[in-house]
Amino acid sequence: MPVSHPVPPRDAGLFKSDAAASSGGKRSDRCLSSAPSAGRSRMSRDAVVPARIERDIEAIAACSQPATTAGYHRATFSPGWARACDYVLSKAGRLGCRSRRDAHGNLRIRPGGVSWSDRVWLCGSHLDSVPTGGKYDGVSGVVCALELLRIGVPLELVVFAEEEGTGFGTALLGSRSWVGTVSASDLSRMQNDEGRSFLEAGAAFGVDASAMNGDRLAAERYLGFVEVHPEQGASLWKQGRPIGLVTTVNGRRQFRVIMAGRSNHAGSTQMLDRHDALAGAAQAIIEIERIALDLAVESPYTVATVGRIDVGPNEINVIANSATFTVDLRAQTPGSLSRADDLVKKALQEICARRGLGLVIESIEDLPPIPMEETVIDRLEHACVALGLTVPRVPSGALHDAGIVAPYLPAAMIFVASRDGVSHDPAEYTRVEDIALAVRVIAGMLREEEPGPVTKTSR
Numbered sequence: 532m533p534v535s536h537p538v539p540p541r542d543a544g545l546f547k548s549d550a551a552a553s554s555g556g557k558r559s560d561r562c563l564s565s566a567p568s569a570g571r572s573r574m575s576r577d578a579v580v581p582a583r584i585e586r587d588i589e590a591i592a593a594c595s596q597p598a599t600t601a602g603y604h605r606a607t608f609s610p611g612w613a614r615a616c617d618y619v620l621s622k623a624g625r626l627g628c629r630s631r632r633d634a635h636g637n638l639r640i641r642p643g644g645v646s647w648s649d650r651v652w653l654c655g656s657h658l659d660s661v662p663t664g665g666k667y668d669g670v671s672g673v674v675c676a677l678e679l680l681r682i683g684v685p686l687e688l689v690v691f692a693e694e695e696g697t698g699f700g701t702a703l704l705g706s707r708s709w710v711g712t713v714s715a716s717d718l719s720r721m722q723n724d725e726g727r728s729f730l731e732a733g734a735a736f737g738v739d740a741s742a743m744n745g746d747r748l749a750a751e752r753y754l755g756f757v758e759v760h761p762e763q764g765a766s767l768w769k770q771g772r773p774i775g776l777v778t779t780v781n782g783r784r785q786f787r788v789i790m791a792g793r794s795n796h797a798g799s800t801q802m803l804d805r806h807d808a809l810a811g812a813a814q815a816i817i818e819i820e821r822i823a824l825d826l827a828v829e830s831p832y833t834v835a836t837v838g839r840i841d842v843g844p845n846e847i848n849v850i851a852n853s854a855t856f857t858v859d860l861r862a863q864t865p866g867s868l869s870r871a872d873d874l875v876k877k878a879l880q881e882i883c884a885r886r887g888l889g890l891v892i893e894s895i896e897d898l899p900p901i902p903m904e905e906t907v908i909d910r911l912e913h914a915c916v917a918l919g920l921t922v923p924r925v926p927s928g929a930l931h932d933a934g935i936v937a938p939y940l941p942a943a944m945i946f947v948a949s950r951d952g953v954s955h956d957p958a959e960y961t962r963v964e965d966i967a968l969a970v971r972v973i974a975g976m977l978r979e980e981e982p983g984p985v986t987k988t989s990r
């Protein structure tokens with residue numbers, strides 16, 4: 532394990548010559564080079580090269596645009612993100628692959644000998660990052676798919692657009708638009724820091740509202756989807772396990788709480804006469820934390836977060852008349868999610884009743900837990916056993932593109948260990964050997980004797 536991970540210089544001109552042939556972002560199908568694809572359709576065993584994967588990770592990190600603080604930033608459709616996509620395109624081009632940008636801003640790459648209508652496995656993740664991100668979030672899954680193409684696995688590599696949600700305010704937009712749960716009119720209202728909508732900023736990268744309906748997920752073209760991603764939690768690292776198989780993407784409920792009090796003079800209003808919205812919010816925030824801590828005893832993946840608060844009038848000598856804060860609840864089962872939701876709302880009502888505060892709770896999002904496909908998990912586990920690995924099954928606390936795709940395709944995720952669980956931070960670190968292991972597991976699963984297509988379990 533390296534002792535330190537210095538930030539490499541970001542050379543804006545990097546990959547310029549590679550990118551020249553592939554930038555421009557037309558949606559049309561094109562072969563990336565004239566390199567012959569013959570002979571690459573069969574997998575060459577044990578050809579996974581960790582050093583090559585590491586070079587990919589470092590090169591993609593170097594594509595990032597300078598951030599105001601330390602870290603790596605590749606906002607969707609930004610020059611840094613485009614350079615990262617071009618890097619992947621240039622490497623795939625040398626393998627004779629074909630590529631297309633779909634109408635939702637996602638980049639797709641298939642081997643030259645595989646047509647867009649052939650039924651293949653989908654594999655990939657995202658290249659966009661939070662403003663002060665690390666080198667591995669999303670990138671791990673993309674470089675896995677690239678390495679699988681290099682060793683001759685006939686799959687489709689996908690780079691989903693705007694996974695993080697820090698560019699346009701909503702996460703997982705590329706995959707959500709592809710499956711049709713976000714509309715073109717929704718995307719027209721979502722803007723980045725430059726005031727450009729997803730449709731406007733993405734136009735140079737294939738986004739086309741008029742073509743979206745004709746370019747949705749076509750299940751008959753895919754055998755399933757496997758996404759490799761850092762765990763972004765510490766459980767695998769603490770257990771000394773390189774990888775884990777994801778059972779469920781935990782459910783999430785988010786809501787906005789608005790507490791209304793009465794503003795008054797901070798000096799002349801007696802304590803018993805106050806209706807202090809900020810004090811009510813403070814009590815509620817501590818109570819929400821206690822509820823989650825209690826629930827986590829039986830259901831360790833139940834978590835609650837108040838991550839944002841706005842106070843009015845927000846003055847040093849005025850009692851607050853309003854406090855608006857967000858609540859983010861996650862849990863592994865529908866039952867534990869509902870229980871957390873019920874307890875939090877009951878606590879909010881009691882606190883406001885006691886303090887004489889008004890209360891409004893607005894739902895922002897309600898996503899149920901999304902199970903990964905059992906048959907694919909079993910096949911991945913079988914491949915792990917063949918490699919001599921015992922691999923734990925773990926839930927995912929974070930949402931991922933695999934969770935969006937899972938209702939439509941047999942989907943699974945392999946987590947690679949995150950050092951100390953750190954993510955969305957420049958200190959994020961995942962061992963390249965663990966990423967290479969995930970590549971071997973997927974290759975192993977696909978090498979097994981013609982198990983036949985996986986049928987999606989109806990739920």
Ligand SMILES: [Zn+2]
Binds near residue numbers: 657668669694760
């Ligand atoms: Zn990610």
